[in-house]
Amino acid sequence: MTAVYIHIPFCKRRCNYCDFITYANIEAMLPDYLSALQMEILNSKRECDQAETVYIGGGTPSLMSPEQVAGLLEAVRQRYGISKDAEITVEANPGTVNASYYAQIRALGVNRLSFGVQSFSDAELQLLGRIHCADEAIEQFFQAREAGFDNISLDLIYGLPEQTLSDWRKNLDVLKGLLPEHLSIYSLILEPGTLMTQWVEKGLVALPDDDLVADMFEETLRALEAFGYEYYEISSWALGEARESRHNKVYWRGEVYLGFGAGAVGKVGSVRWRNTESVSEYIRKTQVNARSQYNGGEGAEKMNLDGFAKNATYLSPAVTEIETLSNEEQMNEMMMLGMRMTREGVSERAFYERFAVKLEERYSQQISKLIKLGLVEWVECQNARYLRLTQNGYLLGNRVFQEFV
Ligand code: SF4
Incomplete structure (x- = not known):
């Protein structure tokens, strides 16, 4: 995959x-x-299966014209192939699109917004x-529906400055009338350097306290369950398993992903790489150096990628960071990411198949401690065991993930 x-x-x-x-x-x-993006995709080494998911994210991908979206998809098709039933997602910002845009990208094969x-x-x-504004978002949602999109995800944030429980409930009530197939719902995180963080630090706005944020989360769980959603990841809900994000599950399961563009990250086997975050540097490096580097010309960086190719291969010239994860780091990552999946958690069998070590033995202390605290549990499904968060663990997910750092 x-x-x-x-x-x-x-x-x-x-x-x-x-x-x-x-x-x-x-x-x-x-x-x-x-x-430059098309060049990066077309020149990348073909060593992976065809794409099962393509996700065009940002930033604001809906700033691209449908023709530009077509160009990117064509590059992926030419280089890797896109499977017939692939999930193809484009992120859209409600302030940037119109009805004809939806119809045109739908015709290109984009099947998820x-x-x-x-x-x-x-x-x-x-x-x-x-x-x-709010009305625009609702109008755009229905326009996308009319254009034939039957797989739509909405992102929402709670725990905003001055937000009350009743304010948040009003947001949830609107969802009842829309019923998008997928929801990603996060509590606000103050990131260093943002305006919001500065306002909070200067006391210009006040965040709700932890208890209120926990109440908002519990209200979200209750409301969305009543609307028919299944909670399947720490911040994600879907109307049935088929509508869960296939693309995101690749990250959470530690499968292969290729990232293209400025700041994009890729990972194959134990190797992870990241492109430069600078747009101008990305364009310069990709366009100017692509041919000589990919073709092994002078100055080409030859890299041996464990699991990516039997022979040495060439990474994109835009790559600025490469790390090879140790076995220990890969195990920890599998736990931290896998435990995010509230329904399936981490499969005991998948862990053993990947590392030839029993999950229960490798993390015996952490697991016993977390089970005693009531934050994780073993569940059985079709003769297999999975370790996952309990309902009490949902709110304390970060506390659980820390155990596996
Ligand atoms: S949150 Fe705003 S600034 Fe950030 S990527 Fe989305 S639209 Fe752009």
Whole structure:
């Protein structure tokens, strides 16, 4: 199973809470950036299976025209192939798109949309610095439905400054009338250097306390269960297993993913690499150096990638960081990411098949401690055992993940 991620680090405006790799006011560089992206994809070494998922994220990918989206998908098709029933997602910002856009990208094979809605309250959206209003988000959702999208994900954030439980309930109530197939719902995290963090530090706005944030989360669990959703990952709900994010499950299960674009990350086997975060450097390195590097010309960096190819292969010239994870690090990562999956957790068998070590033995102390605290449990399904979070563990997920660092 191969997942392809393509990063579009362009936004109309920087949101007040955002620390993603994205930039405002450089849209003039978009055409050159997309040419560089196509070159990076087309020149990358073909050693993986065809893509089962393609995720175009950002930033704001919906700043691209449908023709530009087509160019990227065509590059992936040419280089890796895209499986017939692949999940192809494009992130969309409600302030950047219109009805004909949906119809056109649907015709290209995009079959999943992920909307960064964040809130259905105009006051909250303003505080977050979003460019859209609540009515726009709802209208865009229905336009996407009319264009034939039957797999739509919405992102929402709770625990906003000055937000009350009743404010958050109003957001949840709107969902009842939309019923998107998938929801990613996060509590606000203050990231260093953002405007929101500065406001909180200066006392200009106050965050809800931990108890109130916990109440909001529990309200979310209750409401979404009543609407028919299944809680399957620490921040994700879906209307049935078939609507769970196949792309994200690749990350959580530690499977193969290839990342393209500025700041994108890829991982095959024990090797993980990351491209430069700078858009101009990405364009320069990818366009100028691509041929000589990929073809093994002078100055080419030859890298031996365990699990990626039997022979040495060439990474993209835009790569600035490469790490080879030790066995220990891979085990810890499998636990930290796998335990995020609230329904399936970490499979005892999958752990053994990957590391030839029994999960219960490798982490005996941590598991006993967490079971005593009531935060994790063993469950059996079809003669296999899985370690997963308990309901009490959902709220204390970070406490559990820390045990495996
Ligand atoms: S639209 Fe998304 S990626 Fe862009 S600044 Fe806002 S939160 Fe960040």
